[in-house]
Amino acid sequence: MPRVxxxxxxxxxxxxxxxxxQCFSREGxxxxxxxxxxxxxxxxxxAIYRYFASKEDIIEAIANERHAREAALITTGQDAGEPxxxxxxxxxxFFGPLTxxxxxxxxxxxxxxxxxALRSPRVLKVVRRGIDRPRSLLRALVRDAQRRGAIASxxxxxxxxxxxxxxxxxxxxxxxxxxxxxxxxxxxVAEAALGALTGRPNRAGxxxxxG
Amino acid sequence: MPRVxxxxxxxxxxxxxxxxxQCFSREGxxxxxxxxxxxxxxxxxxAIYRYFASKEDIIEAIANERHAREAALITTGQDAGEPxxxxxxxxxxFFGPLTxxxxxxxxxxxxxxxxxALRSPRVLKVVRRGIDRPRSLLRALVRDAQRRGAIASxxxxxxxxxxxxxxxxxxxxxxxxxxxxxxxxxxxVAEAALGALTGRPNRAGxxxxxG
Amino acid sequence: MPRVxxxxxxxxxxxxxxxxxQCFSREGxxxxxxxxxxxxxxxxxxAIYRYFASKEDIIEAIANERHAREAALITTGQDAGEPxxxxxxxxxxFFGPLTxxxxxxxxxxxxxxxxxALRSPRVLKVVRRGIDRPRSLLRALVRDAQRRGAIASxxxxxxxxxxxxxxxxxxxxxxxxxxxxxxxxxxxVAEAALGALTGRPNRAGxxxxxG
Amino acid sequence: MPRVxxxxxxxxxxxxxxxxxQCFSREGxxxxxxxxxxxxxxxxxxAIYRYFASKEDIIEAIANERHAREAALITTGQDAGEPxxxxxxxxxxFFGPLTxxxxxxxxxxxxxxxxxALRSPRVLKVVRRGIDRPRSLLRALVRDAQRRGAIASxxxxxxxxxxxxxxxxxxxxxxxxxxxxxxxxxxxVAEAALGALTGRPNRAGxxxxxG
DNA sequence: CATGAATGAGTGTTCATTCAT
DNA sequence: GATGAATGAACACTCATTCAT
Numbered sequence: 001m002p003r004v005x006x007x008x009x010x011x012x013x014x015x016x017x018x019x020x021x022q023c024f025s026r027e028g029x030x031x032x033x034x035x036x037x038x039x040x041x042x043x044x045x046x047a048i049y050r051y052f053a054s055k056e057d058i059i060e061a062i063a064n065e066r067h068a069r070e071a072a073l074i075t076t077g078q079d080a081g082e083p084x085x086x087x088x089x090x091x092x093x094f095f096g097p098l099t100x101x102x103x104x105x106x107x108x109x110x111x112x113x114x115x116x117a118l119r120s121p122r123v124l125k126v127v128r129r130g131i132d133r134p135r136s137l138l139r140a141l142v143r144d145a146q147r148r149g150a151i152a153s154x155x156x157x158x159x160x161x162x163x164x165x166x167x168x169x170x171x172x173x174x175x176x177x178x179x180x181x182x183x184x185x186x187x188x189v190a191e192a193a194l195g196a197l198t199g200r201p202n203r204a205g206x207x208x209x210x211g
Numbered sequence: 212m213p214r215v216x217x218x219x220x221x222x223x224x225x226x227x228x229x230x231x232x233q234c235f236s237r238e239g240x241x242x243x244x245x246x247x248x249x250x251x252x253x254x255x256x257x258a259i260y261r262y263f264a265s266k267e268d269i270i271e272a273i274a275n276e277r278h279a280r281e282a283a284l285i286t287t288g289q290d291a292g293e294p295x296x297x298x299x300x301x302x303x304x305f306f307g308p309l310t311x312x313x314x315x316x317x318x319x320x321x322x323x324x325x326x327x328a329l330r331s332p333r334v335l336k337v338v339r340r341g342i343d344r345p346r347s348l349l350r351a352l353v354r355d356a357q358r359r360g361a362i363a364s365x366x367x368x369x370x371x372x373x374x375x376x377x378x379x380x381x382x383x384x385x386x387x388x389x390x391x392x393x394x395x396x397x398x399x400v401a402e403a404a405l406g407a408l409t410g411r412p413n414r415a416g417x418x419x420x421x422g
Numbered sequence: 423m424p425r426v427x428x429x430x431x432x433x434x435x436x437x438x439x440x441x442x443x444q445c446f447s448r449e450g451x452x453x454x455x456x457x458x459x460x461x462x463x464x465x466x467x468x469a470i471y472r473y474f475a476s477k478e479d480i481i482e483a484i485a486n487e488r489h490a491r492e493a494a495l496i497t498t499g500q501d502a503g504e505p506x507x508x509x510x511x512x513x514x515x516f517f518g519p520l521t522x523x524x525x526x527x528x529x530x531x532x533x534x535x536x537x538x539a540l541r542s543p544r545v546l547k548v549v550r551r552g553i554d555r556p557r558s559l560l561r562a563l564v565r566d567a568q569r570r571g572a573i574a575s576x577x578x579x580x581x582x583x584x585x586x587x588x589x590x591x592x593x594x595x596x597x598x599x600x601x602x603x604x605x606x607x608x609x610x611v612a613e614a615a616l617g618a619l620t621g622r623p624n625r626a627g628x629x630x631x632x633g
Numbered sequence: 634m635p636r637v638x639x640x641x642x643x644x645x646x647x648x649x650x651x652x653x654x655q656c657f658s659r660e661g662x663x664x665x666x667x668x669x670x671x672x673x674x675x676x677x678x679x680a681i682y683r684y685f686a687s688k689e690d691i692i693e694a695i696a697n698e699r700h701a702r703e704a705a706l707i708t709t710g711q712d713a714g715e716p717x718x719x720x721x722x723x724x725x726x727f728f729g730p731l732t733x734x735x736x737x738x739x740x741x742x743x744x745x746x747x748x749x750a751l752r753s754p755r756v757l758k759v760v761r762r763g764i765d766r767p768r769s770l771l772r773a774l775v776r777d778a779q780r781r782g783a784i785a786s787x788x789x790x791x792x793x794x795x796x797x798x799x800x801x802x803x804x805x806x807x808x809x810x811x812x813x814x815x816x817x818x819x820x821x822v823a824e825a826a827l828g829a830l831t832g833r834p835n836r837a838g839x840x841x842x843x844g
Numbered sequence: 845c846a847t848g849a850a851t852g853a854g855t856g857t858t859c860a861t862t863c864a865t
Numbered sequence: 866g867a868t869g870a871a872t873g874a875a876c877a878c879t880c881a882t883t884c885a886t
Contacts, residue, residue: 115325155400169384245881256883468861588806599761678877
């Protein structure tokens, strides 16, 4: 089956990554065997190794894809207007999809990636790069707000960015352990807390995150 | 009639767990072999299996120990007085030790446990139990504050508790990926944000967390 | 009705064998993959299988080609005149080329063939046939010398032929392991030894083997 | 089965090497799987890897053992008296065992080692070291004979040593391809040829090599 | 109680070969 | 005729666990 279109090649690649995500979200990286992925993808071992040089490469590719997607969210979110609006948009973009099963599955794999970063320098690099972009946007946002006097200038903008990211990461973790968690109520508190920083009036309890 | 004192048995157990933590923090659960632990502990395979029935049991024991320690922190923290003081005390107790290498190593293993919980029901149970205690304390704290009118009553106490926990979890993650993160500055922002909820005056930039 | 000329077909065949020799001399038969040969030849897997039914067929073809070449050397050498002259001519024809890198590379593959003959009946057959021809010529040479009284008649002509062949094989081996070996000095000794058999005067130290 | 005697350990090692030689002599290194060796040895994969780190290590160990044995032959042969006697003794020690099936089997593996040396630097080193010792002894022997005037002084002693070794190597090869070869007759010719060099009277046809 | 040799199912990966395009 | 994506049976090696000593 030679001389296959690039479209076909891309589709195969996505097919393998999708299968891997299925497996990884169920069993983790290390309890998932290549055979599992092979089976899930409906391919042969050889076929998979034509697209990825190793299991670790698949993990890395998954992490990369995820961060690319988030980078896109951030880029499009950036022109939402004033800081508060941007923050709201980001909250909607990041928390919103968590109500969907597919996204939750991907986030479960994301948590595995977080852990994997602790022992794989390659994965660590991907994770750090993946966090750098949101952090720098949020930092800029905070600086902007401080310039307007909406946030106390003693607060470190980078630390503030990290706090916001932590609010997301912690939620992802807790939701992975207990899917019944309510996104809305969590976001309401998170926004109330951040609102205090950004000086926006408390909109607690009135949160609207997704359609 | 045991030939060996309970003290000796406990010491052996601790010795094995310490060795396992060393290995796990470096290589993760699945890349760490029992041989690694055997070597690190200076024991024999047989000896280890006298204390733990399986590798998974060691993981579970580590997770349990960790949560027991946290439960102790919470119990002693509880009588610090009014909500704000308790919160301050908890922040000091949880964030403070993160400046020490040993604690950071243990937290790295903790992150592995978080990921492991996604595939091992036994570990999941431990993790959930481990989070339940702090959550219920924090929930009570928030309710207390709401009763006093210090926190908007529309906020869900449980969600508020989760937010606080998330602030810790996110920090642990980010610090694991980048040990150069500044605890103080992070805590300053986190406390400013929570301060808005608990109604305490903003103490941004003046944080004192540990001695 | 072939779309492609026989010349083209032969060229392809030679191209593949040349590529295979390159690879085999570097990595041996079993560490060389068909992909290696494909790459080296600048062809596709399918193309190669159009000319050779299997990897073993390539090995066999290489062995065959080699022995065909040697048979040619022997045939042309046969009419050099008296036994001593023929022997000299053969020595020159077989040892001479060993100073050239290309021939040494081919001989390295030849050594692999020698080993392969021990497990592949097909290759064994080729190797034995390859040695039969020189052996029978040399045997005849010895018999001739014995008839003339130049060699002790108690010596077995076949054994004598084998000795001569061994002198070549051993040199090929030793040179493959250590390319710095001096051909001239080796030949001088070998000829001195054989000279004693063939009754020729010792020409030790004055060897001229190739141009 | 812990705390096992060194004797037991050595026996296991030998057991594995013996099994490997059986397999290698039948199928060569690369067609022999570790499973084959496992089966032949009546052990488990894990057991084998306790004694040898890799398949290549087994090959290396076999080559080493062989050369150690040859070194011993040479050492004990050295005090046979005058050069001719030593040479006779070496011929007996090296050619004699070739009539036995076990030795022939080992020599078949030895041929595989010769080929393997062309691609494995580790094996090459062993092979070269294995040849150095006999070569240096034979060189000394030739020099001694030259000093006594028994060998033409123009002959290079090292080349002469290589010639003698080649006579052995070539025989081993030819016997591996055709076990019916007659050792006696071959040796008679070889000794006649070398006799011319060492100046000993021709003992062609009267050879006695083994008991 | 402790040892550590042994087990054996399972791992990630390879590679000679095929055949739809 | 040529391509190269796909196959799938191996392969070398690992490692949690056991149990004779």
